[in-house]
Amino acid sequence: MTVPLRLGAGFVLALIYGFILLPLVVVIASSLTAGELMQFPPQGLSLRWFARFFADEALMQALVLSLRVAAVTTVAVTVIGTMAALAHRALSGWARQWLRTGLLLPLLLPELLTSIGLLFFLYRIGLGKTLIGLQIAHAVVTLPFAFVSIAAALDQLDPALEDASNSLGASGWDTFRHIVLPLVRGGIVTGALFAFVTSFDMFTVSFLLKPIGGNTLPLALFDYLSYDYDPTAAAAAAVSVVLAIAGVVVIEKLVGLRNL
Amino acid sequence: MTEVRIAGLRKSFGGQPALVDVALEAAPGEMITLLGPSGCGKTTTLRCVAGFLAPDGGDILVDGRSILDVPLRRRDFGVVFQNYALFPHMTVTQNVAYGLRVRRIGAAEIASRVAASLAEVGLTGLGDRLPRTLSGGQQQRVALARALVIHPRLLLLDEPLANLDAQLRQEMRALIRAVQRRQGITAFYVTHDQAEAMASSDRVAVMERGRVAQFATPREIYQRPVSRYVAAFTGEASALAVTLRAAHAPDRYTVGLGDAQMEVPGAAGLSPGSRHFLMVRPQAVTFGPSGIPATVREVAFFGATQQGEVELAGQALRFVTDPNERVVAGETVHVTLDPAHAWLMPEAAA
Amino acid sequence: MSAADASAARPAQEGARVPSGRPLTPSLSRKGRGRLRAGPWLLATPAIVLLVLFLGAPYVDMVVMSLRTAGHGTPYGTGFTLHHYAEALGNPVYLGALGRSLMLGAIVTAGCLLLSYPIALHLAKAGRSHLFFYAIVISPLLVGVLVRNFGWLIILSVSGPLNQVLRGLGLIDMPLRLLFTQGAVALGLIHVFVPFMVLPIAGALRKIPPDLAEASDALGAGRWFGFWHVTLPLSFPGIQAGTILVFVLSVSAYVTPALLGGQGRTFLSILTVQELLGSFAWPLGATLALVMAAAMGLVVLGFLAATRRLAERTAR
Ligand SMILES: Nc1ncnc2c1ncn2[C@@H]1O[C@H](COP(=O)(O)OP(=O)(O)OP(=O)(O)O)[C@@H](O)[C@H]1O
Numbered sequence: 001m002t003v004p005l006r007l008g009a010g011f012v013l014a015l016i017y018g019f020i021l022l023p024l025v026v027v028i029a030s031s032l033t034a035g036e037l038m039q040f041p042p043q044g045l046s047l048r049w050f051a052r053f054f055a056d057e058a059l060m061q062a063l064v065l066s067l068r069v070a071a072v073t074t075v076a077v078t079v080i081g082t083m084a085a086l087a088h089r090a091l092s093g094w095a096r097q098w099l100r101t102g103l104l105l106p107l108l109l110p111e112l113l114t115s116i117g118l119l120f121f122l123y124r125i126g127l128g129k130t131l132i133g134l135q136i137a138h139a140v141v142t143l144p145f146a147f148v149s150i151a152a153a154l155d156q157l158d159p160a161l162e163d164a165s166n167s168l169g170a171s172g173w174d175t176f177r178h179i180v181l182p183l184v185r186g187g188i189v190t191g192a193l194f195a196f197v198t199s200f201d202m203f204t205v206s207f208l209l210k211p212i213g214g215n216t217l218p219l220a221l222f223d224y225l226s227y228d229y230d231p232t233a234a235a236a237a238a239v240s241v242v243l244a245i246a247g248v249v250v251i252e253k254l255v256g257l258r259n260l
Numbered sequence: 261m262t263e264v265r266i267a268g269l270r271k272s273f274g275g276q277p278a279l280v281d282v283a284l285e286a287a288p289g290e291m292i293t294l295l296g297p298s299g300c301g302k303t304t305t306l307r308c309v310a311g312f313l314a315p316d317g318g319d320i321l322v323d324g325r326s327i328l329d330v331p332l333r334r335r336d337f338g339v340v341f342q343n344y345a346l347f348p349h350m351t352v353t354q355n356v357a358y359g360l361r362v363r364r365i366g367a368a369e370i371a372s373r374v375a376a377s378l379a380e381v382g383l384t385g386l387g388d389r390l391p392r393t394l395s396g397g398q399q400q401r402v403a404l405a406r407a408l409v410i411h412p413r414l415l416l417l418d419e420p421l422a423n424l425d426a427q428l429r430q431e432m433r434a435l436i437r438a439v440q441r442r443q444g445i446t447a448f449y450v451t452h453d454q455a456e457a458m459a460s461s462d463r464v465a466v467m468e469r470g471r472v473a474q475f476a477t478p479r480e481i482y483q484r485p486v487s488r489y490v491a492a493f494t495g496e497a498s499a500l501a502v503t504l505r506a507a508h509a510p511d512r513y514t515v516g517l518g519d520a521q522m523e524v525p526g527a528a529g530l531s532p533g534s535r536h537f538l539m540v541r542p543q544a545v546t547f548g549p550s551g552i553p554a555t556v557r558e559v560a561f562f563g564a565t566q567q568g569e570v571e572l573a574g575q576a577l578r579f580v581t582d583p584n585e586r587v588v589a590g591e592t593v594h595v596t597l598d599p600a601h602a603w604l605m606p607e608a609a610a
Numbered sequence: 611m612s613a614a615d616a617s618a619a620r621p622a623q624e625g626a627r628v629p630s631g632r633p634l635t636p637s638l639s640r641k642g643r644g645r646l647r648a649g650p651w652l653l654a655t656p657a658i659v660l661l662v663l664f665l666g667a668p669y670v671d672m673v674v675m676s677l678r679t680a681g682h683g684t685p686y687g688t689g690f691t692l693h694h695y696a697e698a699l700g701n702p703v704y705l706g707a708l709g710r711s712l713m714l715g716a717i718v719t720a721g722c723l724l725l726s727y728p729i730a731l732h733l734a735k736a737g738r739s740h741l742f743f744y745a746i747v748i749s750p751l752l753v754g755v756l757v758r759n760f761g762w763l764i765i766l767s768v769s770g771p772l773n774q775v776l777r778g779l780g781l782i783d784m785p786l787r788l789l790f791t792q793g794a795v796a797l798g799l800i801h802v803f804v805p806f807m808v809l810p811i812a813g814a815l816r817k818i819p820p821d822l823a824e825a826s827d828a829l830g831a832g833r834w835f836g837f838w839h840v841t842l843p844l845s846f847p848g849i850q851a852g853t854i855l856v857f858v859l860s861v862s863a864y865v866t867p868a869l870l871g872g873q874g875r876t877f878l879s880i881l882t883v884q885e886l887l888g889s890f891a892w893p894l895g896a897t898l899a900l901v902m903a904a905a906m907g908l909v910v911l912g913f914l915a916a917t918r919r920l921a922e923r924t925a926r
């Protein structure tokens with residue numbers, strides 16, 4: 001490649017990467033302003049809006065609810081997803097294909113349509129506008145994230161290792177605990193993290209299935225933006241960005257991003 | 261000391277037969293090698309014995325008892341895999357100790373047995389290393405130690421040396437054989453390297469498309485093959501069409517090759533008058549002042565030997581000679597065949 | 611000659627070493643096998659139950675709901691009717707919204723493709739330093755759509771940085787009204803969905819053996835020729851997957867149009883949610899959702915049919 005072409009390509013790439021990062025940078029920067037208004041670039045630097053955020057009772061309740069829903073979702077989905085991924089590994093042929101497609105379905109179907117179906121269905125079985133209904137919906141939508149990541153890790157596992165373990169006298173449980181689990185731990189953690197973050201950030205599902213008297217953080221933020229337009233919202237958003245960055249770092253440390 | 265008998269073993273994969281009718285046996289302490297080309301069913305047989313696969317039919321008896329109902333983990337067989345299958349997240353010591361740990365054996369006994377096992381395969385001092393920091397040969401030693409430390413009733417090895425270079429292969433082959441003999445373990449060994457099979461087994465089973473074509477000592481397989489297939493798979497061999505003139509003993513015959521006549525050993529009960537094949541190893545061929553005239557087609561120098569092909573009565577015959585003997589392509593030579601390296605078999609067995 | 615004959619023909623001194631065991635009857639108990647087969651399905655049961663009950667049933671329920679009569683004081687009535695389909699397909703308000711949604715989907719998909727391909731090419735070249743760039747592409751996925759839209763809300767506002775830059779450059783005198791427009795929605799969605807396009811394309815590009823490019827080079831083809839005739843077609847499976855994903859996701863997107871879009875001529879997703887949550891007209895809402903799904907399905911099928919030959923030739 002000639003030098004000008006290379007420079008041009010580099011410039012285009014930089015622009016696109018910049019475009020991807022821009023809104024995140026703007027949100028974090030705006031949350032650090034010392035001024036009264038949400039603006040970019042920020043006027044002076046301070047953490048006062050973070051203090052305001054952590055003092056806002058409604059937002060705090062929402063944060064706690066979001067964390068709780070995400071935590072329950074993560075545990076449930078990681079266990080169910082791991083079991084399903086183990087089943088997927090043990091099956092072959094059409095059964096394996098069908099199981100995989102079925103488990104990916106919540107990811108392939110538009111979130112809006114799934115939420116609408118759940119809105120009707122949960123109402124009809126008496127779980128409309130309840131926390132447990134919302135919890136189930138989160139589990140359904142995040143299950144594919146856990147499954148895909150764990151199934152991918154299992155695919156990397158040499159079946160001979162399990163054969164070796166069994167031939168050495170280990171029971172199925174021993175083999176799972178001592179061989180399979182340690183070797184796919186990275187995939188499980190990644191899946192769990194994705195499930196957690198997806199649940200924590202989920203908007204449309206929570207919006208349609210909002211339990212009575214319970215707002216998740218994205219919903220509270222949405223409400224907040226509708227009437228208040230101060231940097232508290234940016235601080236709230238920045239908190240979830242920081243959470244995401246922590247997630248990326250943890251995943252990279254454990255498994256490496258390129259294995260996704 | 262374990263005795264094994266396998267009878268009528270069958271296995272298909274999705275309608276495709278992989279094992280048709282496999283019968284084998286191993287006396288206590290015997291090393292049995294399964295030899296054959298790729299896809300002939302060696303691994304499938306071994307995996308049925310190990311318990312990784314359930315056969316469709318037939319039976320496997322160990323010390324007179326069928327093991328088909330015994331779950332894999334209760335069979336107490338040591339398995340060595342082609343790709344070693346070492347647990348990557350465990351050290352050498354942990355790998356070797358694994359089979360003892362799942363048997364809930366005390367720590368002190370584990371430590372001493374692991375140390376003894378590592379010493380046996382020459383790995384003392386490498387216990388704390390992770391598998392990926394070891395060379396291929398070292399990894400295979402760990403795999404061997406791991407299989408042996410549980411005092412297996414049976415040792416199963418599937419091409420354990422396939423990933424090693426020639427030098428290491430020889431070394432490891434000797435090690436495996438030495439340990440197997442010392443501990444008196446009955447073993448099944450899969451390979452498609454005929455030299456490996458010949459050199460280190462008590463008996464060899466040559467497999468052909470899901471069946472055992474011949475099961476006998478290396479010497480018998482080599483010198484008295486039941487078919488051209490077996491002959492070709494156990495080393496270089498030429499097959500000459502000959503006419504059977506007369507039978508002397510049940511397994512001694514006079515055959516006619518062109519104008520010449522000679523006495524050769526052969527399969528029992530062949531009837532004179534029909535056409536048969538004479539299997540001739542290259543080392544049976546000597547050149548001299550008298551004999552059957554033949555034309556040298558090609559000759560190549562291999563250092564320790566000189567090998568090539570002559571045309572004799574219109575048929576190709578491979579030879580091997582001393583490298584210093586004068587053999588020139590295109591010239592006429594006189595061939596004598598040593599009956600000790602020849603074997604007569606019926607045309608059907610071709 | 612069978613194996614049994616062969617072993618019988620062994621020299622006698624070896625035969626003596628094998629004690630004759632009990633008669634060999636080719637029998638095989640299958641006890642061990644049933645257990646192995648039931649295991650996987652047992653493990654998959656919780657997932658299957660969850661999905662059948664809370665994904666399958668809700669979609670069935672949505673179809674049933676679309677056939678219900680409207681309720682009075684309740685979300686839906688007790689009778690059944692096709693009326694809502696006539697309404698959804700006959701009312702220009704809904705048809706216009708559907709058209710705008712599909713158009714939005716097309717624009718967003720094209721925009722994503724344009725921005726994603728260079729990135730995917732860059733990432734596919736691998737190398738350790740590219741980890742950093744992977745992180746850049748993946749990190750927005752981990753930040754909620756809401757937060758990302760929020761960034762655009764700040765950037766595009768009347769006093770926001772974009773207007774400031776434009777004014778600073780002297781390109782405009784008065785701040786532009788950028789927010790609450792269809793353009794803002796498209797921009798927001800493109801940003802949201804770029805990772806969904808990048809990852810499948812980068813995956814497809816990584817599967818192309820590097821020697822193909824070298825073969826093209828070796829045959830004397832120029833860079834661009836090689837790109838057009840080798841790299842681009844072979845990455846098509848990734849393009850196809852990304853295109854379908856982004857199109858479906860953007861047509862059905864709700865948050866971004868709600869936050870960045872205007873009040874007026876709006877999108878079908880917004881109208882659907884309004885019917886459901888604002889007017890409590892569940893049957894009509896269900897019908898609109900299904901019409902949207904059907905329209906998306908038709909477009910995707912059309913796309914698949916149009917690109918079938920290319921996809922077949924470049925698969926794997
Ligand atoms: N799990 C399986 N599914 C389907 N077919 C199989 C399976 N395992 C083996 N086969 C088939 O069974 C036949 C015998 O295979 P096997 O692995 O036993 O051969 P092999 O003698 O070990 O060959 P190699 O020397 O290449 O290892 C082959 O045709 C193979 O394709």
Ligand SMILES: [Mg+2]
Pocket residue numbers: 302303304
């Ligand atoms: Mg094999």
